[in-house]
Amino acid sequence: MSTSTDAETKHEQNVRVWMDGCYDMVHFGHANACRQAKQMGAYLIVGVHSDEEITKHKGPPVFTEQERYKMVRAIKWVDQVVENAPYVTTLETLEEYDCAFCVHGDDITVTADGVDTYHIVKAAGRYRECKRTQGVSTTDLVGRMLLVTKTHHEPDDMLPDAENTRRMSLCKESVSPWTGASQFLATTNKIIQFSNAREPKPGDKVIYTAGAFDLFHVGHVDFLRKVKALGDYLIVGLHGDRIVNRYKGSNHPIMNIHERVLSVLACRYVDEVVIAAPYSVSMDLVNHFKVSLVIHGQTTYEPDVDGNDPYDVPKTLGIFQRVDSENPMTTQDIITRIIGNRLEYEKRNKKKEAKEAAAYEAFQKLKAENRNESTAVNIEQK
Structure with a gap:
């Protein structure tokens, strides 16, 4: 499998790069992934999943597909947007758009059945990774909007510890094993x-x-x-x-x-x-x-x-x-969408966290097995 954890991969002339995702509530983390992907080639094509696909695999998106298509087209590193892209990235998709490889962040995305959405392109050696931007995610932003308080960036001294813990857990993707508990730090x-x-x-x-x-x-x-x-x-x-x-x-x-x-x-x-x-x-x-x-x-x-x-x-x-x-x-319209569907989005967040935890556990288990096999081979050789 050909992967690269270094987002600053040398620019490859005339190489077309594929990247896909939900791009719900497009934020600077999505933009940063596109920036890194564009550095790996000359032309960046971004596939955006439909509302139906996202609802099936993750839960209801905040933005409609038409809104999400427009947002991704506005990102300055994106050369082309493909609407209604398949949730599982296939070799046929890469061939159709003449892309050398697919790029995704250094976490894992799974289907409703818990299958890695990039397993096909990974197996074919046509997959590369970029660094995920720590401290921001759609889950995180949804959590912030669910808090009617000015203290969504920090604990409130006037509240009990238990309530602060609940509030901070809502507004941070702190349980994500891939990104860790990390607030965005500007540099x-x-x-x-x-x-x-x-x-x-x-x-x-x-x-x-x-x-x-x-x-x-x-x-x-x-x-x-x-x-x-x-x-x-x-x-x-x-x-x-x-x-x-x-x-x-x-x-x-x-x-x-x-x-x-x-x-x-x-x-x-x-x-x-x-x-x-x-x-x-x-x-x-x-x-x-x-x-x-x-x-x-x-x-x-x-x-x-x-x-x-x-x-x-x-x-x-x-x-x-x-x-x-x-x-x-307006910004208030987005907040109203979130508040109006509070229970649905809280359910979505919990579902996403559970899937990530299971995928991470499987990933760690596979790493341990590979490490043990490598150790056994080295002992035999000695």
Whole structure:
């Protein structure tokens, strides 16, 4: 079996690479897998499973298949999306799309019957691995949304230990033997990997828009696509966690500033991100980035803490414009989907955890057997 645990595999010219998955609630972990897969070849094709297939093998997805197809197409490392891809990856699929091999993370994905979905391509030596991004998963994000609290990233000192344990277990995929109990830790290297590393060229029309962009979704994608069409270089300002919580309240943001930065940077329409951008667009910001146009969506926005309009400066300069994404989805809509189906998603999470534990136990047993066989052979040779 040909595998590679090093995501930085040397780029292979003219090689077409296959990757597939559910891509439910597409987040920066999915994007990072695509980034690594793209480095292994020249052209990345991503197969996305249908709602029917996901429901059969894992439980109901949060996003519809059409929403998931659009989200994956927006990831800047993806060259082509194949809709309704089979849940078990076959050699026929690789041949149909002229792909040399399939790439997946260094965990295991199983069918409803507990069968490794990549067993066929592994046996044929046409499988490679990339490193899974620790500290984030769809299970984790669903868990965070099930908590109506501001403390989904850390324990609450006002709650009993047992309740904190229950809450933290909901918002972390801590029982996963493949990823371990790991919170996402941002690094400068990860941001560099996601960045376009491109400055605006002389004469480029620079567009600026800002917001929370929490739980990056298809509404955000449609909005940024329309905004980018108005200029040449798109800068997205991401408000810090405290600012977002001030104007959204409850347990917002669901994703912290570092997670939101990577999610937005992975979008093909975005050129640059301002981390913890000021709520009000100042003259200094406009001059610093040489902004030609400041955009806000059709949603309402709150005054700044001083009571002033955060877009007063660009309005005065005549460079403020509102854009309708023509997509009504909001972050709250996603949360509502989760809360409305709370029991179903909790059941899904538990089912996934049980399957992972069983698969991991079988994997460890096989490793031990192989190790014992190798030891026996070495003794005989001696």
